Amino acid sequence: MQIYLPIAEMSVNMFLLVGLGGLVGILSGMFGVGGGFLMTPLLFFIGIPPAVAVATEANQIVGSSLSGALAHFKRRAVDIKMGIILLIGGLIGAAYGVYIFKLLKQIGQVELLVTLCYVVFLGIIGILMFIESLSANRQRSTPRKIKKHTWVHRLPLKTRFRASNLYISAIPPFVIGLVVGILAAVMGVGGGFIMVPAMIYIIGMPTKVVIGTSLFQIIFVTGFTTIMHATQNYTVDALLAFLLLTGGVVGAQIGVRLGVKLKAEELRILLSLIVLGVAFKLAFDLFATPTELYTITSGLN
Amino acid sequence: MQYIFVILLYFLFSSSAHTQDSVVGDLSEDKISINATFHGSKIFIFGAIKRDRYVKPVPSDIIIEIIGPKQQIELRKKKKIFGIWVNGQSIEVSPIPSFYTIFQTRPLKEILSEREKKRLNVGIETIARPDSNSSVQLKNIQAIIRIKNRNGSYILQQQPLILNHDTLFSTEITLPANLLEGDYQTRIHLVQDKIIKNSSESKIQVRKIGLERWLYHFAHQKPFFYGLFSIFLALLSGWVASELFRLARR
Numbered sequence: 001m002q003i004y005l006p007i008a009e010m011s012v013n014m015f016l017l018v019g020l021g022g023l024v025g026i027l028s029g030m031f032g033v034g035g036g037f038l039m040t041p042l043l044f045f046i047g048i049p050p051a052v053a054v055a056t057e058a059n060q061i062v063g064s065s066l067s068g069a070l071a072h073f074k075r076r077a078v079d080i081k082m083g084i085i086l087l088i089g090g091l092i093g094a095a096y097g098v099y100i101f102k103l104l105k106q107i108g109q110v111e112l113l114v115t116l117c118y119v120v121f122l123g124i125i126g127i128l129m130f131i132e133s134l135s136a137n138r139q140r141s142t143p144r145k146i147k148k149h150t151w152v153h154r155l156p157l158k159t160r161f162r163a164s165n166l167y168i169s170a171i172p173p174f175v176i177g178l179v180v181g182i183l184a185a186v187m188g189v190g191g192g193f194i195m196v197p198a199m200i201y202i203i204g205m206p207t208k209v210v211i212g213t214s215l216f217q218i219i220f221v222t223g224f225t226t227i228m229h230a231t232q233n234y235t236v237d238a239l240l241a242f243l244l245l246t247g248g249v250v251g252a253q254i255g256v257r258l259g260v261k262l263k264a265e266e267l268r269i270l271l272s273l274i275v276l277g278v279a280f281k282l283a284f285d286l287f288a289t290p291t292e293l294y295t296i297t298s299g300l301n
Numbered sequence: 302m303q304y305i306f307v308i309l310l311y312f313l314f315s316s317s318a319h320t321q322d323s324v325v326g327d328l329s330e331d332k333i334s335i336n337a338t339f340h341g342s343k344i345f346i347f348g349a350i351k352r353d354r355y356v357k358p359v360p361s362d363i364i365i366e367i368i369g370p371k372q373q374i375e376l377r378k379k380k381k382i383f384g385i386w387v388n389g390q391s392i393e394v395s396p397i398p399s400f401y402t403i404f405q406t407r408p409l410k411e412i413l414s415e416r417e418k419k420r421l422n423v424g425i426e427t428i429a430r431p432d433s434n435s436s437v438q439l440k441n442i443q444a445i446i447r448i449k450n451r452n453g454s455y456i457l458q459q460q461p462l463i464l465n466h467d468t469l470f471s472t473e474i475t476l477p478a479n480l481l482e483g484d485y486q487t488r489i490h491l492v493q494d495k496i497i498k499n500s501s502e503s504k505i506q507v508r509k510i511g512l513e514r515w516l517y518h519f520a521h522q523k524p525f526f527y528g529l530f531s532i533f534l535a536l537l538s539g540w541v542a543s544e545l546f547r548l549a550r551r
Binding site: 002004006010059060064065066070108229230238239242245246249250286287290292294295 | 335374375376377378379384385386387388391441444445447448449451478479509512513514516517520521524525527528529530531532534535536537538539540542543546
């Protein structure tokens, strides 16, 4: 059944959207990732204008992150203080990101930058994941020193983070939040795939609060990004986000259940292959001679 | 005396200069409402040639055009930079119709002269390029027409229009889903001897209604509150869905 999306200004099959949301939801439930970095390119592939895809995806992530964030919050697995600093960096980053986005729209290069960012990030992450999952398969042990003092510990503005049991500078979380905020605004992702490793390896947070804190930050930053995109670029399609969400939440539940049944290493190899596949397709589209050299955009998009 | 005879003969045989033929037409719908399940709307267009009674019927052709409201578009041509295809600078184009389709009994170039086309602005290439002669502009316009033809905004390949008994014509048009709101001009032209003898015009009103219209106007007129609304909707649906699952699991 076709449904007309008022902001994207196109008719799409409703079941395709719910299914797409469900598919990415399953992957996110299986691997514990947000899914924004897969959903946004998939929206490109089905013909949604990139500006609308990025802004709407930010909207969707607000909803899909809520249940996870609440679950972690109830279990007190959120370092609120850390989350707030990440958040402040994130809001500033997102504001800047939306501003860059608006400039790009004016010169007609949104698609190029977003695609380039995706190729670079998905490529790097896909390769890292692939390497990591292969080494995990060979069962090499990785001894992790919890209280190791690195350059990070020499930074000023130290403060106590009780939930993480850390006394560390406030600068790293702020900068991490800033970077993630820019990415969220420009690429339509939550940023968890950067925040979580950064929180573990750079800040040294214990794993039990990492995911909850990351989700806490994501909800606020993507919410802010949604409002910014809506007011600056008029590109948030609430109907599209809603349809993707209905599939996404169901998919996430299914995915969590499936993920328990499959082996962790196999899952990670599979995910890294999917990520690399999407990166290659996007890169290929950049280099391949297009069938039509001209593009037209209406004044609205 | 012979001169009068020759002059009379001349007037008898050059009947086309004297026909009072006109064309009348109508539409099955003159209001289209785009809503949630809109995926295209069929309109039936029909009409007849009112023939001048006292003259032998002249071979006639009919052209029907539906022209959507003008929109300002940006045209860009891709160019290769370091191996990557990148959008070039925006090329200036004057506003062109957002939608266009044409029905004709015979191809335009067979039945109309270029001058006649320009006189009454018939044919999308004439409408889209009101004045200039430059070949670069021509290529740009052709690109725009090509792209819009491919995405369904311009429907240029229709079945030939049939003139029944040299008088009646009718056809059906399926309007696509991605229409702009506004007034769509419907023009029916009567062509005889490469000249447009008469035209009939009417209007189709296209409006977005219902949920789509409300969302669209909400997003453009009160964007901040629309943003809040979108977030709230996302949070609500996320929460409701997870609660449903929790209950279902019990």
